[in-house]
Amino acid sequence: MKRSTFVRSAASAMVVTALPPLSKRALASDVVDYSLTAAPFTFSPSAGAAFASLAFDGHLPGPLLRVTHGQRVRVAFTNKTDVNTSVHWHGMILPNDMDGVAGITQPPVKPGGTFLYEFAPNPPGTRWYHDHAGQLGTVRGLFGMFIVDDPHDAPADREFALVFHDVPSMASVHAAMRGTSSAPMVDPPGSVENAEMAASMSMPGMKMSDMDMSSMKMGDEVAYLAHCINGASYPATQRLQVKVGDRVRLRILNANPTQTRYIRLAGHRLRVTHSDGNPLERPLEVDVLRIGVAERYDAWFEVTKPGAWLLQGLSVDPLVYQQACVVSTPGMESAAPMGSPPSIEGLDVFSYEKAGGTGTAVDERGVTMRVPMLLGGGKYGSSMWSIDGKQWPNTPKIDVHRGDRVLVSFTNKTDMDHPMHLHGHTFRVVSIDGKPLARPLAKDVSLVPANGGTLSWIFDADSPPGRWLLHCHNEIHMMDGMMTEVRYLTS
Ligand SMILES: [Cu+2]
Incomplete structure (x- = not known):
């Protein structure tokens, strides 16, 4: 397949359909070329709303990048913003100097600068890319989905890539980071808070009092001004067109920098496969x-009858209800879509325990290193987030030899869940809150539960040597110290 085909399909839309079989596609040795340019962007997710943002190639989220497992990718990156940037390939196992962490694996890409990334995207699956230069580029809009197609996957009749993302108030982000930023700043000209729009929205089946707030853990450390799927807020979101009988695959990314989402498709159950x-x-x-935050799930559903249904982020907050799109069959375009009440009370909610099943003991065969990690900080009025009482760069490091098998055990002493992410490796979640998993979950980011919660991973030190960050993917917590690294020792 020629480069132009990929570039065109990437730029056109985030909605993707099943690709033709591998045999009809490029040879595995082919290189797929992309170019990505980060630049200032006025983001307008709905009529009358405009936010000063950054974006890749004038799209927020950035263009969908897609290759078949086995192909190489070459991405010519240009920075036309006024801050340092870089591009991290989240979930990829790749040479360390391609990992895209400014100041650790490469120099920052300065305003006006360029960088050429080239690697074989691996492993296959729903991955993503985002800024990693420590100047809030991701928070301001520098992110997108990256699909590495697995030729062994079961085919879907229809497939949709869905990026759930949000517009934070940058003033609130800076206020939350007051420990490290020099001064709070106001939102730049061009940012418009549009509360009236939210207040005027009414969703079918929604009762504000239904929400179980305690179970939703909607952090309020950052204020959000708009909530979006693939660059738009409901009702401006793109409709997902399906037909009766379709087996539909959703690839869902939570690109919010601080908040967990609860997502439901009215009238359907979701079958989570990845x-x-x-x-x-x-x-x-x-x-x-x-x-x-930063997690991806592949979830399938089957269309058994004609209709129109809302796929939505659940919340009592009317603003969050912008994070919805309509799934409908032909002829139902003007029907009022069925929605879901905001409560998750009594519903079957995805959890690591349910996905993995509960076992009797963690399989520790081959473990050569045990690393306990205490996640702390975040006391009221403080913006210090820590590992073992220390803030990056003074946090204890994990020094490994190639071939080590490392058991990392987190204990979370704070009152927020922390999405802990390891670069350049796939780990296995082997236990959560003291319960061993019968079938460990292969992941690259996992939520460590709040208020004394525990979670353990095992990872094998068999990635290319180098410095691989391990950090909380809540952007505020990462920048305020909750970060360490895995270092490969050469002797
Ligand atoms: Cu955190």
Whole structure:
């Protein structure tokens, strides 16, 4: 397949359909070329709303990048913003100098600068890419989905890539980071808070009092001004057109920098098949998908009758109800879509325990290193987030030799869940809150539960040597210290 085909399909829309079989596609040795340019962008997710943002190639989220497993990718990156940037390939196992962490694996790409990334995207699955230069590029809009097609996957009749993302108030982001930023700033000209629009929205079946706030854990450390799917807020979101009989695959990314989402498709159960792009040993059917910051899930449903249904992020907050899109069959375009009440009470909600099943003990065969990690900080009025009481760069590091098998055990002493992410490796979640998983989940980011919660991973030190970051993917917590690294020792 020629480069132009990929570039065109990437730029046109985030909605994707099943690709032709591998035999009809490029040879595995082919290189797919992309160019990505980061630049200032006025983001307008709905009529009358405009936010000063950054974007890749004038799209927020950035263009969908897609290759077949086995192909190489070459991405010519140009920075036309006024801050340092870089591009991290989240979930990829790749040479360390292609990992895209400014100041660690490469120099920052300065305003006006360029960088050429080239690697073989691996492993297959739903991955993503985002800024990693520590100057809030991701928060301001520099992110997109990257699909590495697995030729062994079951074919879908229809497939949709869905990026759930949000517009934070940058003033609130800077206020939340007051420990490290020099001064709070106001939102730049061009940012418009559009509360009236939200207040005027009414969703079918929604009762504000229904929401179980305690179970939703909607963090309020950052204020959000708009909530979107693939660059638009409901009702401006793109409709997902399906037909009766379709088996539909959704690839869902939570690109919110701080908040977990609960996602439901009215009238349907979702069959979750992949966590962070990696196949589950056994698919899990749920009513509601819980998806933490930076996580991805592949979820399927079958269309059994004509209709129109809302796929939505559940919340009592009317603004969050903008994060919805209509799924409908032909002829139902003007029908009022069926919605879901905001409560998750009594519903079957995705969890790591349900996905993995509960076992009797963690299989620790071959473990050569045990690393306990205490996640702390975040006390009221403080913006210090820590590992073992220390903030990056003073946090304890994990020094490994190639061939080590490392058991990392987190204990979370704070009152927020932390989405802990490891670069350049796929780990296996082997236990959560003291319960061993019968079928460990292959992931690259996992939510460590709040208030004394525990979670353990095992990863094998068999990636290319180098420095691989391990950090909370809540952008505020990462920048305020909750970060360390895995270092490969050469002797
Ligand atoms: Cu965190």
